[in-house]
Amino acid sequence: MSTGMEPVEEFRLRAREWIKANLGPLQPWDRTQHCKDDEEELVAVARDRALQRKIFDGGFAGICMPKEYGGLGLSPEHNRAFNEELAGHEYPSRFAVPTFNPCASTILEFCTAEQKAAHLPAILKGDEVWVQLLSEPGGGSDVAGITTAAVREGDHWILNGSKVWTSRAWWADWGIILARTNWDVPKHQGMTVFLVPLRAEGVEIQRIVRLNGESEACQEFFTDVRIPDSDRVGDVDGGWTIGTRWMFHERMGHNSPYVTYPSGLSQSAGHEDSPVAIARKSGKIDDPSARELIGEHRELGVVTRALQGRIADAATKANKDMSAIDRLFRGVASVRRSTIAFELAGSNASVWDEEEEAATDAVGMNFLMRQISCIGGGTTEISRNVVAERILGMPREASGDKGVPFREVPKGPKRA
Ligand SMILES: Cc1cc2nc3c(=O)[nH]c(=O)nc-3n(C[C@H](O)[C@H](O)[C@H](O)COP(=O)(O)OP(=O)(O)OC[C@H]3O[C@@H](n4cnc5c(N)ncnc54)[C@H](O)[C@@H]3O)c2cc1C
The missing domain is CATH 1.10.540.10 (Acyl-CoA dehydrogenase/oxidase, N-terminal domain)
Structure with missing residues (x-):
């Protein structure tokens, strides 16, 4: 047909x-x-x-x-x-990412x-460049535990609170934000999604400098920001329905069908030399154990791409939680690939001075930053939970706040 x-x-x-x-x-x-x-x-x-x-x-x-x-x-x-x-x-x-996916x-x-x-x-x-405003200073894994609040005032909402680790916010135009709109129901039932212009009055954006010197991560402070009700997405207090799909898209990352992204390009921080080039530079290219590492590096790359293709096709048709499998494997494989590159580079990647080539220090820096691939887009621990509970049908982890109005849930010490 x-x-x-x-x-x-x-x-x-x-x-x-x-x-x-x-x-x-x-x-x-x-x-x-x-x-x-x-x-x-x-x-x-x-x-x-x-x-x-x-x-x-x-x-x-x-x-x-x-x-x-x-x-x-x-x-x-x-x-x-x-x-x-x-x-x-x-x-x-x-x-x-994040404009095309998960925002668009x-x-x-x-x-x-x-x-x-x-x-x-x-x-x-x-x-328009977009960002996603989910994580908060009080924690990012428990997305439904957010405390950034929106209160209705006529045909507007007044937003107060803070989001953090927002990639690329300081030069973005708009954000999609999850905010608490009802404190008297269990946590999953009292959130609403809004579209928020990042240059609106009351939005302050601070950049966070990471270990590698770059500062694309940001923290935003919202003080009495007025959002028209026409920028509300979905039902009032219905944000979790949107949030779960939003996180599904987020876990798909660059693998989403909505993303324009050169195939095969590594998503890890910094420039990545091929493992063969790294081993040549460090004089290990003829070492049999180095060759095994090069093979493993290549194998992980091939499997990651093959898995991404299968999950991308299946995830849209079948179980939406399957994107957690891709997200988990991508994170773990990326850490291993950074570690292999570091082992192949030897002392070249452990010590460098500023005069040395960027490619050498990129291997060391990638190694130091390797956990990013297990944290950004939701952690691999949370992906393991999703795989266990929602795909394999294993028992859900115990939760102390089930059925408890969010107002009564202990929130822990206030952070500065
Ligand atoms: C590169 C990068 C880009 C990011 N971009 C954005 C962005 O654009 N927008 C945004 O909103 N956020 C963004 N984040 C934040 C990211 O989503 C959070 O860092 C992540 O969800 C974890 O939250 P947290 O750091 O507060 O850790 P926490 O939630 O405090 O967790 C701490 C540790 O405990 C583990 N843990 C927590 N709960 C459980 C559980 N139930 N079971 C098992 N282990 C658990 C976690 O896996 C983690 O190892 C980004 C992060 C990175 C690294």
């Missing part, structure tokens, strides 16, 4: 030609981590906006987004073909037609 869609292979050839003619090679600055200072980062953001616009004007933005919102209305296979052709080319990295994917799934029309075309044209 004809779907009326352009055949994937025809689309791929068209994409290949367009990419070759219009996009340059992948550059070191295609990663936010490589910006030396704020000025350079703002230039990179502007460049990414222009690049996204170029892809839109070229007719390849939002491959799986519906046509009515500026997308192409094609399938995940079309998106995968485009991403495969994009390998080795520049791309708008600051849009991939959640907007598409839950927003009203008016809200979608207001934001999805703007995202696809590179005019």
Whole structure:
């Protein structure tokens, strides 16, 4: 039966030609981590906006987004073909995650037609960068334990509280936020989702400098921020229904069909030399144990990609919690790959001075930062819980706050 869609292979050839003619090679600055200072980062953001616009004007933005919102209305296979052709080319990295996913994917799934029309075309044209505001200083794993509150005042909501670890907020335009709107019901039943402009009055954004010197993580403080009810997403107190799907999209990360991202590109921090190049540089290339490590590194990469493909297909059709399997494997495999690279580099990666090549210190820095892949997008421990409880059907972990009005749940000591 004809779907009326352009055949994937025809689309791929068209994409290949367009990419070759219009996009340059992948550059070191295609990663936010490589910006030396704020000025350079703002230039990179502007460049990414222009690049996204170029892809839109070229007719390849939002491959799986519906046509009515500026997308192409094609399938995940079309998106995968485009991403495969994009390998080795520049791309708008600051849009991939979290703007396209989980923000645009959640907007598409839950927003009203008016809200979608207001934001999805703007995202696809590179005019709006989005962030996701879930984690709080009191903890990120227990998402339903949030205390950032929205109180209704006529046709507005007044938002107060703080979110943290928000990637890329200081140069973003909008955020999708989960806020507490009812303290008198159990925690999962009293939350609502809103769309919040990050340049609104009462929003303060502070950057957090990480171990590797980059500062894309932020903390936001919301003080009496007025949000019109028209920017509420879904039902009042119905935020958990949206939240669970939002986290499903989040766990899919770059693997989401809504993301434009060069296939095979590592998502770990910093530039990554191939393990063969690292072993050559450290003089270990003929060492049999080093060769085994190189094989393991390659094997993990191949399995990660194969698993991602299978889960991406299956997760949309079958059990939505399956994205936790991909998220778990990706995290664990990435840590192991960073560790292997570090072992292959030997002392080259443990000690360096600033005069040395960036590639050498990137291996050491990737090793120091390796746990990021097990924390960002929800931790691997939480993914293990999801796999155990919701996929394998094992007993749920004990919880002291089940059925208890959130107001009465002990919240622990206040943090500064
Ligand atoms: C690179 C990066 C990007 C991020 N970007 C964003 C973003 O854009 N927006 C956003 O909102 N957040 C973001 N985060 C925050 C991230 O979602 C949280 O760090 C994560 O959910 C864990 O929360 P936490 O750090 O508060 O740790 P906690 O929730 O305090 O957990 C501490 C430790 O306890 C474990 N733990 C907690 N509960 C359980 C349990 N029930 N069972 C087993 N183990 C448990 C956790 O796995 C973790 O190891 C980002 C984090 C990183 C590293």
